[in-house]
Amino acid sequence: MKKIALLAGGKLELRYPEDEIALQDGMVKVHVSACGICGSDLALLSGKRDVSKELYFGHEFSGVVTEVSKGSVKIEPGMRVASEVSRTCGTCWYCLNGLSEYCRSLNDAITPGGFTEYTLARSTPDYSFLSPVPDAIDDVTAALMEPTNCAYQIAMKANIKPGDNVVVYGLGAMGIIAAIILRHLGAGAIICVGRRPARQEKARQTGIFDAVVGNDEAGMAVIREICGEHGADVVIEATGTPSVLSQAMTTARYGGRVVAASVYHGTIPEFDPLPIFRRELTIVGAKGPGAFLRTDGSSAVVHMMSLMKDDLAKIIRVYDFKDALQAFEDAKSGEAIKAVIKF
Ligand SMILES: [Zn+2]
Ligand SMILES: [Zn+2]
Structure with missing residues (x-):
């Protein structure tokens, strides 16, 4: 398995752990196809955010579902998905006040995150962090679903x-x-x-x-x-x-x-x-993400991504996993507007 490990002090290392992460209750397992580098990932590297408080690394990913746990709804093995909140509880204070994007912490939604070849993402009847991806959107573009939703x-x-x-x-x-x-x-x-x-x-x-x-x-x-x-x-x-x-x-x-x-x-x-x-x-x-995605993939954001994919392609630079450290360098220096790493 491939993994970009984030170490204390903002160091990165490419690793190849033998064990695949085991499925947990309330989660589905995703084989990551591509993961984008977000400004918040760079803030972790630079120490502006505390690494010890974060349970995941990489939240802008696309991939294919390989395993689901009991209770996951409308997500099945073989489905192409992208990361982002698509279902919330509907009953908490945030959900009841039109702020469902605050329903649950991201820290609780993904582990270990999209910079690992296999990651878990939460999918239960009252919360899902995955949206289906239509055929018209390729894996690399699909990795931009979260930032597109924020935009x-x-x-x-x-x-x-x-x-x-x-x-x-x-x-x-x-x-x-x-x-x-x-x-x-x-x-x-x-x-x-x-x-x-x-x-x-x-x-x-x-x-x-x-x-x-x-x-x-x-x-x-x-x-x-x-x-x-x-x-x-x-x-x-x-x-x-x-x-x-x-x-x-x-x-x-x-x-x-x-x-x-x-x-x-x-x-x-x-x-x-x-x-x-x-x-x-x-x-x-405007604190993204907003609560725009739906678990059936029918949301306006997904339609917009199909409409604007040619423009999105103009700002994406794709890197193979082996060049992941360069991708982070280029994201930091501004050489890449949106760096996306393929696994
Ligand atoms: Zn992001
Ligand atoms: Zn809620």
Whole structure:
């Protein structure tokens, strides 16, 4: 069996353990086909998240079900699946208040995670962390179901009207996938802002955006030229840098909307809240994943993935298992927008 082991101190090692993981009650076993590297995986490596508190490594995977335990519903051996919450209990406080994505901790849903050739995923009558994958979506694209679902949440929170101009801060997978969805929803111009020139060039090459600019005066001038002097209707902050959230507030027009769509580590020194009042901004959080998937595979996110798979392909870089350490390096450096490892 192949495994990417995460060791203390942010070290990675390729391992080939003899034993396959044994099936547990309430879980199904998945033979992992591909697993994507998420920003939160990199946060584990860099020590921004505590490895000792995490029970899994890799949550963006696709694969084939090989074994199911008693009580798993609608999931059968041989089924192609992707990871993501698709059924919740319906009776807890979160579920009853329209926040079913908070129903249960991910720590309880997968073990040891998608960076191992075989992983367990929870599937019971009151919770499932697997969604069926239609034939039209290949294994590598299917590994993006979780981030696409998170980006869908961002797009929903952006709440755009047809023709709205959108500025996206951040040239990572999350901002770009959200932008692709917003395009399908009828956004007007979509401008992406990124700090690193190499990333800007990569984003430009995808041809997805009306403009890709730097986070500087020249970039702001392009934004004003396209959106008008008052700024963008909707601004999405997907860099994870707290100070950029302040900046996003100055890029939005009067009455505009700012979506805070990142995991922030740190605070904003001398945060100026006045623009929220003076310019009547709406600031809204978007913490993916949302509760959009269904266990029968019929959800809007799955349909969207079929529609946008050509655009998704433009941001994916595929690595064989033997090159997994390089994949993590490239994800860290930004060389790969979305690195996906094939098992
Ligand atoms: Zn993720
Ligand atoms: Zn619940």
